[in-house]
Amino acid sequence: MLGAGVAGLSAAFAARNSGADVILVSAGAGASSLGGGAVDDVPWEERMHAARVLGSPIELHSLPADVAAFSNALGIWDLPDRAPPPFVATIAGRLRPARGRDKGLLDLGALHGKRVLLPRAPRAGWDADAIAATLSDDPLARRTGLRFEAIDTPILRFADEARISDGDLAARHDDPARIAWLGERMREALTSDARVHPDEPASAVLLGSWLGARAARAEELSERIGLPVGEVLVGVGSAAGLRFEAAQKKFLDALRVQRIADRAVSLVRDGDRILLTRARDTAKTAADAAVIAMGGVAGGGIVYDPPEHDAGEDLPARGAIPFALSIDAPVALALGRGPLDVVASMHGPELDQIAWPKDAAPSALEAVGVHAPGGRAAPGIFVAGDVLAARPRTLLEAVASGLRAGRAAAQPA
Numbered sequence: 425m426l427g428a429g430v431a432g433l434s435a436a437f438a439a440r441n442s443g444a445d446v447i448l449v450s451a452g453a454g455a456s457s458l459g460g461g462a463v464d465d466v467p468w469e470e471r472m473h474a475a476r477v478l479g480s481p482i483e484l485h486s487l488p489a490d491v492a493a494f495s496n497a498l499g500i501w502d503l504p505d506r507a508p509p510p511f512v513a514t515i516a517g518r519l520r521p522a523r524g525r526d527k528g529l530l531d532l533g534a535l536h537g538k539r540v541l542l543p544r545a546p547r548a549g550w551d552a553d554a555i556a557a558t559l560s561d562d563p564l565a566r567r568t569g570l571r572f573e574a575i576d577t578p579i580l581r582f583a584d585e586a587r588i589s590d591g592d593l594a595a596r597h598d599d600p601a602r603i604a605w606l607g608e609r610m611r612e613a614l615t616s617d618a619r620v621h622p623d624e625p626a627s628a629v630l631l632g633s634w635l636g637a638r639a640a641r642a643e644e645l646s647e648r649i650g651l652p653v654g655e656v657l658v659g660v661g662s663a664a665g666l667r668f669e670a671a672q673k674k675f676l677d678a679l680r681v682q683r684i685a686d687r688a689v690s691l692v693r694d695g696d697r698i699l700l701t702r703a704r705d706t707a708k709t710a711a712d713a714a715v716i717a718m719g720g721v722a723g724g725g726i727v728y729d730p731p732e733h734d735a736g737e738d739l740p741a742r743g744a745i746p747f748a749l750s751i752d753a754p755v756a757l758a759l760g761r762g763p764l765d766v767v768a769s770m771h772g773p774e775l776d777q778i779a780w781p782k783d784a785a786p787s788a789l790e791a792v793g794v795h796a797p798g799g800r801a802a803p804g805i806f807v808a809g810d811v812l813a814a815r816p817r818t819l820l821e822a823v824a825s826g827l828r829a830g831r832a833a834a835q836p837a
C-alpha cells in the first residue's frame with residue numbers, strides 16, 4: 425500500500441481481512457489529516473441541491489457493511505444509520521449536512537428550535553459573536569428555529585492559550601483534569617444562563633476545534649454538563665485531523681501492518697512481481713500487488729507540472745501533459761472521464777478557467793487522477809482514493825475504493 429490516508433488504511437484493512445501480508449509505505453500526512461471532521465459520501469452541496477429540487481428532506485443512505493466495519497475499526501467517526509442526518513456548523517457560519525462526523529464535532533441535526541451557546545474566548549479565529557450571528561442567519565437555522573448565542577464564561581485557563589494553535593489547545597484537553605475544569609466552568613455558565621432564560625434553557629454548546637488531539641473528549645464533557653457539547657467544523661487543519669493521525673497508528677498496529685515512513689519513488693513490474701523503490705533506501709521492496717493510495721493534488725499523489733516548469737530562461741522545448749503522478753509507475757492519468765492531453769499553451773492550462781468548480785463539475789485539481797476503471801490501472805497495480813480520476817473527493821468514497829482495491833490486491837493473480 426502506498427499512502428496512509430483513509431484509502432490506504434481501508435485497502436490495508438480489506439487486504440489483511442483477505443489473508444494477505446501488508447507493507448504500508450507513506451510519506452506522512454495527506455488530505456485525510458487536513459479535513460475538519462465532516463465525513464461525506466458525496467459532496468454535501470449535491471445533497472442539499474437534490475433535496476431542494478425534490479422538495480424532500482435530506483436523505484440518509486445506508487452504508488455498505490464493509491464501510492461500516494472499517495469505520496468501527498478506525499473508531500473516530502459517528503455514521504448514524506437512521507435519520508435525522510447529522511448537521512455540522514462551520515466556523516464560517518454555515519450549517520451543512522454530512523453523512524457522518526468525527527465524534528468531536530457537534531451534531532445539530534436533531535436540535536430544531538433550540539438555543540446553542542458559544543462561549544467567548546480571546547483567540548484569533550474564534551469570534552463567538554460573529555459566528556453565532558452568522559449561524560443564526562443561515563437559511564436552515566431560520567427554517568428550523570435554531571438560534572446561536574455568544575456567552576461569557578472562562579474557557580481558557582492559562583494566558584498563553586489566547587495565542588497557541590488549535591492543535592495545542594486540543595492536546596491540553598486530552599488531560600482528564602482539564603476536561604473536569606472545563607466542565608465546571610460550563611456548568612456555572614449554564615446555571616447563570618438558566619437564570620436569564622428560565623423558559624428557554626440552552627440545548628447544546630459549540631466550541632472551537634479544541635476538544636482533544638489524541639481522542640475526542642466531547643462526549644466526556646457532554647456527560648459532565650448534561651448537554652451535547654462539540655466542536656465547530658474548520659476549513660483546513662483541525663483537532664479532528666490530529667485525532668485521525670492518532671487513530672491511524674493504533675489501527676495499523678492492531679492490523680499488524682508493517683509500516684515504512686518513506687517516500688515512494690517508482691513502481692515497476694518485474695515478471696509477476698511489483699518492485700517498489702523508495703527515497704531513503706536503495707533496497708527494493710517486492711510484492712505480489714500494489715495499491716496506489718497516495719492522494720490527489722492535496723495529498724501529494726498528483727503534482728501540477730506544466731511545461732513552463734522546465735522552461736529555464738527561455739520557452740519550454742515542447743508542450744506536455746500538465747499533471748503527473750508523483751512517482752514513476754506504468755499508469756496513465758485522466759482528467760474527469762476523458763484522457764489527459766498535452767496543453768496547447770507552453771504556460772500550462774488556464775488555471776483561472778479550470779481550477780474552480782463550475783456548476784456541478786468539480787475543479788480540474790479535484791478531478792485529475794489515475795485512469796483506473798474499476799480501480800485497476802495495470803496488472804497487479806490497483807488505485808484508490810483521491811488519486812483516482814473522476815471520483816468525488818470525499819472520505820467515504822476514498823474508503824469504499826480502498827476496500828475494493830485492497831480486496832482485489834489480495835486475490836491471487
Ligand SMILES: Cc1cc2nc3c(=O)[nH]c(=O)nc-3n(C[C@H](O)[C@H](O)[C@H](O)COP(=O)(O)OP(=O)(O)OC[C@H]3O[C@@H](n4cnc5c(N)ncnc54)[C@H](O)[C@@H]3O)c2cc1C
Pocket residue numbers: 426427428429430431432449450451452453454455456457458459460461462463464465659660661686687688689717718719720722723724725750751808809810811816817818819820822
Ligand atoms: C482541506 C480539506 C478538507 C476536506 N473536507 C472534507 C469533508 O468535509 N468531508 C469529506 O468527506 N472529505 C473532505 N475532504 C476530502 C477527503 O479528506 C479526501 O477525499 C480523503 O482524505 C482522501 O483520502 P486518501 O487516502 O485518498 O488521500 P490522502 O489522505 O491525501 O492520503 C495520501 C497519502 O499518501 C501519501 N503519499 C503521497 N505521495 C506519496 C509518495 N510518493 N510516497 C509515499 N506516500 C505518499 C501521503 O503522505 C498520505 O499519507 C477534504 C480534503 C481537504 C484537503
